[in-house]
Amino acid sequence: MDINDLIIYRRTMPERSARYAGFPAELPEELREYLQKNGVRGLYIHQAEMFLRSLKRENVVITTSTASGKTLGFLLPVIEEILRNPLARAVFIYPTKALASDQYRAILPYIEYFGKNRISAGVYDGDTPAGERSRIRKEANIILTNPEMVNGALLPNHSKFGFDFIFANLKFVVIDELHTYRGVFGSHLANVFRRLHRVCRYYGSSPVFLCSSATIANPVELAEEICGKKFVRIERDGSPAAERTYLLIKPPKILGHDKKYYGQVQATAVAAELIPELVEQRKNFIAFARSRRNVEVILKEARDRLEAECPASASQADKISGYRGGYTPAERKEIEHKMVTGALCGLVSTNALELGIDIGKIDATVLAGYPGTRASFWQQTGRAGRSGRACTNYLILDSQPFDQYIGTNPGWLFENSSESAVVDKNNLLIELSHIRAAAAEIPLTLDDASVFPDLGETIPVLMRAKELTGQNGKFVWSGGSFPAGDYSLRGIDPNRYKLLLKDSGKEITEMDEMQAFREIHPGAVYLHSGVQYQVVTLDLETRTARAVPFNGNYYTTPMGNTDITIIHGRKEKPWKRIDAVFGDVNVNAQVSLYRKLQFHNHQNLGYEQINPSLSREFETESVWLKLPGNVVTAYRRLLQESPNGQMIRNNHFEGLCYALRSAARLVTMTEQEDIGTTVSTNAVYAEKSVEESVFLFLYDQYTGGLGYAEKAYELIPEIIENGIAMVRGCPCEDGCAACVGDYHLDKSMVLWGLRNMLEESEVPKHVKMAPYGPSTFIQKPFRFDELEAQWKAFTAMLLKNGEPFASFLNTVNAVRTEGRRLALITDQPFYREWIMEETNRKALNNLISYYTDAPKGFELEVEVRKKEENRRNGCDTGGGTAGKKAGNSGEGSTGIESEGFGDSEDDGEMQRKLEQRLDKLKKKEN
Numbered sequence: 042m043d044i045n046d047l048i049i050y051r052r053t054m055p056e057r058s059a060r061y062a063g064f065p066a067e068l069p070e071e072l073r074e075y076l077q078k079n080g081v082r083g084l085y086i087h088q089a090e091m092f093l094r095s096l097k098r099e100n101v102v103i104t105t106s107t108a109s110g111k112t113l114g115f116l117l118p119v120i121e122e123i124l125r126n127p128l129a130r131a132v133f134i135y136p137t138k139a140l141a142s143d144q145y146r147a148i149l150p151y152i153e154y155f156g157k158n159r160i161s162a163g164v165y166d167g168d169t170p171a172g173e174r175s176r177i178r179k180e181a182n183i184i185l186t187n188p189e190m191v192n193g194a195l196l197p198n199h200s201k202f203g204f205d206f207i208f209a210n211l212k213f214v215v216i217d218e219l220h221t222y223r224g225v226f227g228s229h230l231a232n233v234f235r236r237l238h239r240v241c242r243y244y245g246s247s248p249v250f251l252c253s254s255a256t257i258a259n260p261v262e263l264a265e266e267i268c269g270k271k272f273v274r275i276e277r278d279g280s281p282a283a284e285r286t287y288l289l290i291k292p293p294k295i296l297g298h299d300k301k302y303y304g305q306v307q308a309t310a311v312a313a314e315l316i317p318e319l320v321e322q323r324k325n326f327i328a329f330a331r332s333r334r335n336v337e338v339i340l341k342e343a344r345d346r347l348e349a350e351c352p353a354s355a356s357q358a359d360k361i362s363g364y365r366g367g368y369t370p371a372e373r374k375e376i377e378h379k380m381v382t383g384a385l386c387g388l389v390s391t392n393a394l395e396l397g398i399d400i401g402k403i404d405a406t407v408l409a410g411y412p413g414t415r416a417s418f419w420q421q422t423g424r425a426g427r428s429g430r431a432c433t434n435y436l437i438l439d440s441q442p443f444d445q446y447i448g449t450n451p452g453w454l455f456e457n458s459s460e461s462a463v464v465d466k467n468n469l470l471i472e473l474s475h476i477r478a479a480a481a482e483i484p485l486t487l488d489d490a491s492v493f494p495d496l497g498e499t500i501p502v503l504m505r506a507k508e509l510t511g512q513n514g515k516f517v518w519s520g521g522s523f524p525a526g527d528y529s530l531r532g533i534d535p536n537r538y539k540l541l542l543k544d545s546g547k548e549i550t551e552m553d554e555m556q557a558f559r560e561i562h563p564g565a566v567y568l569h570s571g572v573q574y575q576v577v578t579l580d581l582e583t584r585t586a587r588a589v590p591f592n593g594n595y596y597t598t599p600m601g602n603t604d605i606t607i608i609h610g611r612k613e614k615p616w617k618r619i620d621a622v623f624g625d626v627n628v629n630a631q632v633s634l635y636r637k638l639q640f641h642n643h644q645n646l647g648y649e650q651i652n653p654s655l656s657r658e659f660e661t662e663s664v665w666l667k668l669p670g671n672v673v674t675a676y677r678r679l680l681q682e683s684p685n686g687q688m689i690r691n692n693h694f695e696g697l698c699y700a701l702r703s704a705a706r707l708v709t710m711t712e713q714e715d716i717g718t719t720v721s722t723n724a725v726y727a728e729k730s731v732e733e734s735v736f737l738f739l740y741d742q743y744t745g746g747l748g749y750a751e752k753a754y755e756l757i758p759e760i761i762e763n764g765i766a767m768v769r770g771c772p773c774e775d776g777c778a779a780c781v782g783d784y785h786l787d788k789s790m791v792l793w794g795l796r797n798m799l800e801e802s803e804v805p806k807h808v809k810m811a812p813y814g815p816s817t818f819i820q821k822p823f824r825f826d827e828l829e830a831q832w833k834a835f836t837a838m839l840l841k842n843g844e845p846f847a848s849f850l851n852t853v854n855a856v857r858t859e860g861r862r863l864a865l866i867t868d869q870p871f872y873r874e875w876i877m878e879e880t881n882r883k884a885l886n887n888l889i890s891y892y893t894d895a896p897k898g899f900e901l902e903v904e905v906r907k908k909e910e911n912r913r914n915g916c917d918t919g920g921g922t923a924g925k926k927a928g929n930s931g932e933g934s935t936g937i938e939s940e941g942f943g944d945s946e947d948d949g950e951m952q953r954k955l956e957q958r959l960d961k962l963k964k965k966e967n
Contacts, residue, residue, distance in 0.1 A: 042293060042306075044315055049438075050289035050451045060279035062089035067096055069121055075154050081113075085279030088114040092121075095213075095249060100272045102219060102252040102264040107397070107423025109280035112147055112217075115251040119213050120151060123160055123182045130206075131213035132195075132248075133185045136221045136396065138166045139373060141185040143398045144217070148183060166190055168370060178203040188226075188530050192233050196482055197525045199240045209244040214268075218396050219254035220416055222267055223462040224715060224747050229530040231267045231466035232475035235492050236482060238269060243483055255416045257710070258461040266464050284431040287422065287455070290315075291438055291448055305779075308439035309335050312389075312409040313342035315435065317350065319387060319405060320360055325380075326387040327394055328407035329421045331439075331713075334560070336365045337568030338596060339409060340389045342640060364390040368569075395420045402428040410439035411447055414710050415459040442703035442767045445779040449770045460710035465748035467494055470533055470958045477508065477524040477962070484515040502955040527962040529553075533744050535961050536584060540567060543577060543587040554584075555714065555742070558632045558655040559599045561586040565635060566597045579655075595639050595646055601632040601654065603719040604890070605738050606897040608660065616757055617799045618669045623754040626663040626740060627898065630717070631656045631887060653846070653884040660954065662746025664754040665736040668697075672794045673724065673735045675804050679790070680725060694720045696791035698737060699782030704764035705739055705753045716749050717742050722897070745954075765795045825858060825895040832856050835892070846881075846888060854906075862900040863889065873903040 061083040064073050084092070087105050094101050095118035103111050119131045135141040141164050148162045163169070163177035165186045177184055184207070186195070198204050214237075216222075222230045241247060250268045254260045264272040292306040312328055316339070319326045330336045340363045347358040362376050362385050379385040380400040388394065395417060403425040412418055418436070426432030438444035447454050466472070476499050479485065479492075490496045500516055503509040508520030518524075528535050538557035540549045549569050552560065557579070561567055565576045567588060575591035610624035633654035637646040676697075681690040698718035705716060717740055724735045741749045753760060768791055771780035776788030789805045796802060823835050832855060839847035850865075857864040865876065876882065882901060889895055 042311070042314060044290065044311075044318065047290045047292065047311070048288050049291040049448060050287075052287045052451070052455060054282075054285045054287070056284045057280075057282040059281040060086050062086045062279065065089050065093055068092065068117070069124060071155075072117065072121060072124065075151070078154075079150065084113075084117075085110055087111075087275050087277055087279050088117070090275050090277070091115060091251070092117045094273060094275070095251060096121075098249050100250040100252075100264070100268065100270045101275060102254055102260045102272050103275040104254050104256050104260050105276065105278040105280065106282065107255075107420060108282075108427040109278055111253040112144065114275075115213075115215050115253065116148070116151070118251070119183065119215070120160065122212050124155070126212075127159065127182075128210050129182060129212045130210045131183050131215065132191070132207075132211065133183060133215040133217070134191060135185065135187055135217050136226075137393070137398075138164075138168065138187055138370065139377065139398050140217065140396050141166060141187060145185050146399070148185075165194075175202075178207065188222075188230050188233060191237065192229075192478070192530055193525050196233070196236050196240055197478065197523065199243075199482060205244065208240055209246055211241060211244075211246045211248045214248045214250050216250065216252045216268070219252040219260070219264060219267070220257050220462055221396070223263070223464055223710060224712075224749075225471075225533055225743060226531050227263070227267055227462070227464035228466050228468050228471050228747055229475075229528075231269070231464055232471060233530070234268055235466070236475060236479045239479060239483055239489070239492060255420050255459075257416050257459045263462045263464065266466060281429075283426040283429050285422070285426055286431070286433045288433065288435050289438060289448065289451060290435055292440075305440050308409040308437040308444070309339050310342065311437045312339050312407050313346060315407055315437075316343040316361060316387060316389070317346050317357075319407070320347065320357055323386065324404040325402055326405040326407060327400075327403055327421075327424055328387065328389045328409060329395070329412060330389060330391060330409045331412060333365050333391055334568060334596065335409060336363050336389050336391055338640065341568070341573075343389070360385055361387045361389065364388045365393055392417060392421070394424065402430070403432070404430065405433045405435065408434070408436045410437065410441060411443045411454075413443065413706065413712060415454065415457070416710070418454065419459075440777070440779045442700070442771075442779055443707070445771045446767045449772070460708060461752070462710050463748045463752050465746065468533070468743075468745045468747060469495060469954060470745045473499055473502075473955055473958050474524075474528040474962065477503065477518075477520065477527070480509060480516060481518040481520070481524050484512070484517045485509070486515050498952060499955060502952050502959060506956075506959055508959075524962070538579075538584045538586060540574075540576070540586045540588055542574075543589050549574065549588065555657060557584075557586070558657060561588070562599060562632060562635065562651050562655055564597065564649055564651065565599075566591055566593065566595065566637075568596065595637045597635045597637055599632045600634040600636060600648070601630065603631070603717060604629045604722055604897060605663070605719060605740065607665070607736075612754070618801065619757075619798050620667040621664060621754060621757045622667075623662070623664045623751055625660060625746075626665075626738065627658065627660050628663075628717075628740060628742075629656060629658045629887075630742075652844070654887055656883045656887050658883070659744040661741045661744060662748075662750045663738045663740035664750045664757070665738045666757070666798070668720075668724075668735045668737055668794075669797050669801070671801060672697075672797050675790070675808075676724070676794065679787075679808075691785065692725065693786055693790050693794065694724045694735075694737075696776070696781035696783065696786040697794050700764040700768050700780065700791055700795060701737065701739060701760060703767060704760045705749075705756075707763050708756050708759060709749050709752050711749055715742060715747075716740065716753070761795060761798050765792065768792045768795065821892060821894045823893045825863070825889075825893045825899070828856050828858055828863065828893065838892070839888070844888060846885060850885075857904070861896045861898070862902060863895070864902040864904045866904045866906060868906055873905055876901075876903050 063083045087103060088110055091101055091103055091114040103114055105111060122129045135144060145162065145164050152160050152162060160182055161180045162183035163173060163181045165174060165177050165184050195204055199208055250270055252264050261272050261274050290311060292308060292311045294305050316328055328339060330339055343361060344358040351357050364376050377400055380388060406422050406425045408421055412421055422434040425434060438448045472493055472495055476493050476496065500509060509516045510519040532553045534553050536554045537551055538554060539551050540561050541547065542549060561576050561579060563576055563579055567574045567576060573591040574588035576586050576588045579586040606627040608625040608627060610622040613620065613622045631654045633651055634648050635651060636648055639646055676693045679691050679693055698720060702716060702718040719738050721736045723733050739750060739753050741747050768780045768788060773780060773788065776786045777784045781788055781791045787808060790808055793805055823831055828835060836847060836851040840851060853865050853867055855866045857866060886901055
């Protein structure tokens with residue numbers, strides 16, 4: 042394909058001249074002389090403003106463009122303070138170790154000019170040798186570090202190793218790339234700074250906060266939420282800029298034999314064709330992909346093309362490399378060095394290179410799909426043209442809703458303001474982790490209730506766990522030695538999974554549980570640095586997966602179902618024809634299938650089942666919409682069951698979910714994994730009553746929630762209007778993966794459903810509806826309350842379908858149902874402990890839920906009946922006296938014995954959650 046033929050939009054931003062403010066009178070003469078000797082004619086207007094405001098001890102967030110000299114803006118006030126006060130200390134915080142090391146190189150010229158006896162600095166991270174760490178603690182005025190080191194080294198050791206002197210003399214805290222601290226990461230950092238303020242107060246210091254951020258809608262709000270201080274914003278940009286050209290690339294359509302539109306060629310495939318052209322033109326470039334998997338797909342396909350075009354030499358293929366999380370620090374440093382020295386001419390990266398790491402002069406950027414936010418778009422394209430030379434930026438529009446919307450409305454990308462960043466520093470589970478760490482640093486007092494809002498709920502839980510002891514009105518830490526090491530700042534789930542080579546045991550990568558279930562399930566093809574591996578086992582107990590080298594011509598993507606149970610609503614509002622509620626829900630997300638997609642043409646090679654399915658259950662925040670009755674009725678009448686009965690086809694509820702999730706991401710600055718959508722199970726699986734309300738859920742995919750769903754609740758009208766615009770504006774005729782998620786779905790019906798949230802209308806006349814009636818709803822094969830009578834038929838069906846645990850369940854003598862509970866009756870005492878083990882219990886719950894209309898969160902129990910009680914006159918009567926049972930109350934129950942079906946006593950929902958979280962943290966600690 043010719044890339045030039047695929048250009049649908051071109052915009053050139055002309056060269057921009059600098060605007061100077063000269064040198065402020067308050068700038069020390071020796072600092073002015075240094076700048077002039079290094080070619081600085083004067084400060085840009087934004088640099089001068091930042092210097093003057095910081096002298097007034099104002100907390101500042103600066104949001105000027107990429108490569109605008111923000112680093113100099115916050116360096117000058119810090120160095121001015123150090124030259125005036127040699128004891129002054131400043132902590133510079135960067136989101137990655139690589140960026141901290143890169144920015145250290147920008148400080149070295151100041152050290153060389155003024156002398157180490159006047160200014161000293163150092164990078165303090167996990168790679169810093171012990172001797173250098175000691176030097177930095179004793180001498181360094183400027184400490185460059187990352188949030189993990191502040192959390193795990195500086196704060197827990199504030200009274201040791203010289204950190205007390207640093208905190209007592211701390212004048213500045215500098216946070217670079219503030220916009221990256223949103224969601225989980227930002228919520229953790231906000232709590233780290235809560236602890237930092239406690240420690241600073243203890244030593245009598247009150248540092249000024251200086252932040253830099255990409256352009257977002259709420260930089261002041263974000264800075265104040267994370268840093269806990271009042272801020273002012275600097276946005277007037279005085280820096281020059283080279284001419285920049287932006288090209289929007291529309292991949293070719295995929296047409297069937299009937300000339301029907303079946304989507305488009307994927308953006309990754311177009312990027313893999315464009316990259317060899319850039320290599321041949323000797324352009325230095327960065328190609329950005331939206332996932333680690335896509336990085337490896339583009340890298341492999343681009344190398345394949347380069348090798349095919351130059352079979353006599355593989356040197357051209359060696360001129361490009363991948364760059365992403367999952368590579369070791371040594372691998373990333375080597376790649377950065379090769380790029381700077383010219384050994385490489387291009388990188389294929391995730392957003393890891395969106396930040397300002399110096400990798401030499403970049404002539405072009407290639408975005409394989411819109412990165413999800415305008416802020417990321419400008420950051421990624423801003424990597425090119427920093428040397429003052431004109432640059433070209435390619436945005437290849439993928440088959441995603443955002444991309445298609447931009448294709449028809451390019452002005453939205455270039456002319457509208459950026460999105461708002463969301464954090465929730467009061468997430469209960471995150472706050473608990475940092476309260477434990479804070480208690481170990483300095484005893485908790487009543488004053489800390491103003492620091493941690495949930496302190497009153499948390500202290501009793503920690504005292505019952507013997508982690509806090511009351512002493513003279515204070516609460517002193519008496520738990521493990523290092524609570525700050527019990528969690529990751531970049532996730533809520535403390536569980537980490539490792540992928541190992543099967544034969545050697547060498548570690549390939551590490552990830553959290555949510556990512557592990559998607560990427561390293563049995564059968565998954567995992568790509569790392571262009572090399573393919575196939576996962577052969579996943580052990581949930583040891584949290585390790587093992588893989589073997591793989592040479593197949595496909596990669597895999599996961600699929601599954603999500604069930605939601607409403608816990609309670611917090612606030613509610615009607616709008617047009619829907620009722621919107623925000624509150625707490627329980628989510629059971631299952632990965633049960635994976636799809637095999639061929640390299641290069643990305644054709645679907647089929648589906649494979651994951652046995653047993655992988656299930657992740659958690660409580661979070663959600664907004665749910667009660668769907669209009671006419672929409673529910675119409676969509677139900679379109680449902681079809683696949684021939685094998687395993688999948689539901691023509692499910693327009695899924696199209697509605699897809700459109701609204703895409704629209705919600707437009708306004709919440711979220712990644713794909715941050716928010717999820719689904720409809721209540723009764724939308725598809727209906728019993729005798731058909732009048733029950735059907736809800737559509739948009740939920741945070743993190744335990745406890747991070748504020749995304751609440752933001753969506755506030756913007757429901759805008760989200761629905763955006764959803765209508767995105768589906769209506771898609772270039773497909775009947776529906777495709779971009780607008781409704783599946784080309785089998787009727788676009789007009791999804792659009793009709795969205796519009797009927799606003800105003801009632803008739804179903805499109807061309808749509809053929811099945812006759813209305815209960816018989817048209819998809820029924821589960823068995824009723825839960827009839828399992829006692831149909832148990833043998835049920836297990837026979839499981840055996841026929843080859844389900845895991847079928848053979849075992851066939852040995853169960855009988856079952857008993859009562860309300861929401863199902864008791865398995867057996868004469869083997871060992872089975873009770875084995876069945877109620879967490880992994881096995883969840884797998885059995887999922888299996889029974891899949892084939893029956895079991896109530897959400899039903900309770901699985903085991904009754905052990907002695908053989909002599911179960912047999913009378915040599916016959917198995919199924920009667921006798923029940924022995925002790927193992928109870929399951931849905932979450933966290935692992936074989937607790939009980940006498941009968943009596944309800945457990947509720948000690949308080951919040952404290953239950955805290956105790957569960959505490960248990961996980963303590964397990965990790967041990």
